[in-house]
Amino acid sequence: MAPRSALKRQVNRLPPERRISDIMAAAKQVFAEKGYNDALITDIALRAGVVEGSIYRFFANKRELLVKVVEHWFEELLQEDAEQFAAVRGSWNQIRFLVYNHLTSIRRDPALSRLMFQEIRPAPDYRGSRLFDLNRAYTHRLVDVVKAGIASGELRPDTSPSLVRDLVFGCIEHRTWTFLRGEGDYDPAETAEAITNLVYRGVALDEPTSPMESVVARLETATARLEAAAGIAPAKPNSPGPR
Amino acid sequence: MAPRSALKRQVNRLPPERRISDIMAAAKQVFAEKGYNDALITDIALRAGVVEGSIYRFFANKRELLVKVVEHWFEELLQEDAEQFAAVRGSWNQIRFLVYNHLTSIRRDPALSRLMFQEIRPAPDYRGSRLFDLNRAYTHRLVDVVKAGIASGELRPDTSPSLVRDLVFGCIEHRTWTFLRGEGDYDPAETAEAITNLVYRGVALDEPTSPMESVVARLETATARLEAAAGIAPAKPNSPGPR
DNA sequence: GGCGATGATGAATGATATTTATTAGTGCCG
């Protein structure tokens, strides 16, 4: 066939790992700035210093690139606070820690959180994907907390751990949509405290009694309010649940 | 310029209202079946018996068409159960009614619910849109329930109504994602009961006591289970209704 | 029964993701 061009071509000779990470870094920026649909492969290629076609050597298509970028972010998220969490004692403090952490993660990376909620999770191939497993591990910490709380006799034995998980993470996501659309802000400490109190009352046999642990306390910006609320609570034991 | 075609054209002469409703009906089907992105204007036009260009006489673009379709659906949803709800007494029953209704609406129209959650709500122009107002009205009923419950002394005075709203609707949406992706199902009655009990305990001064009202009971698909659970609850009459 | 006005038509346009023919490098074998 006829030659397509007579121009001399510049060839990018960086090693593949480097080009991949350049592409992913560029993609992360562009997806975050413009969202999935408005992010152009051309933009990403330009910012990564490669040409469109090169992206397709490493990623099957635009969506796979998105998935890889979000996976990478989520993996970091998951590791970040594992040892901190291990030090927290008591159901109330543990729930609060996880709520606070989630609120903080969303606030730190609203654009990627949005991509996760809006583009990744609703997709029909989400279940079975790596991100599904990662997210499961992430939210499962709360399930374990509830199970442990039941086992130790602190929480009602008829509590459904997965329902608590949906209650907590659902509430957080619902509450953060305004922020995710760029229309407002929230105080993670204050919000975490309010959510935790409400949920804890729903699952505990007694009102919160665990001492505020230092790990958690350090995260607080509204400690005074918290202690006031803890003082109010009437300590009335509950009847055992249905079934 | 040169004529574009020598073929005789068939002209659709239905009245505009009819063509608009045909287009919206077709769009509703196609969006529901394929989702926003994979729905082609060509498909919609074909199914509506009009030509692509005609759609643009009535709708500025594909997205406006989507918004109008979802608005239409949501408006019906909002009216449907207003008088039913008015008959429900007691915070527990009211919360349960709203939760049950939402779970049922999602289950009845998963595709449109998805479009609402995935395409409409995250958009930057959502706030200020008609759907924002409609959704606000929809969820505000729960806010009113909580406010009334506080006023009547049934619920804790330090309860945040908007937090309860986010807790409840967030939980429901989180819990329904599996179903929305077409991967499972749930029993609205059972789920509503579980959510309501958990949330109610978090906000109530005492354990749930309202009798199951007939309006709610009629909606049940798992009546037996519900009544068993109700049998357990200590029968203590409630303070009078809202306001 | 011609004459504008109205609005329906569907081919053209434009924007983008993706594919592919082509070519720049790279190293091996003679």
Next chain:
DNA sequence: CGGCACTAATAAATATCATTCATCATCGCC
């Protein structure tokens, strides 16, 4: 050393839609 085959980068071409617009069918009016 110098062609030669292989790999991988390039950018032009293609494919897929949403959207626009020049044209024309139809209707009401005279």
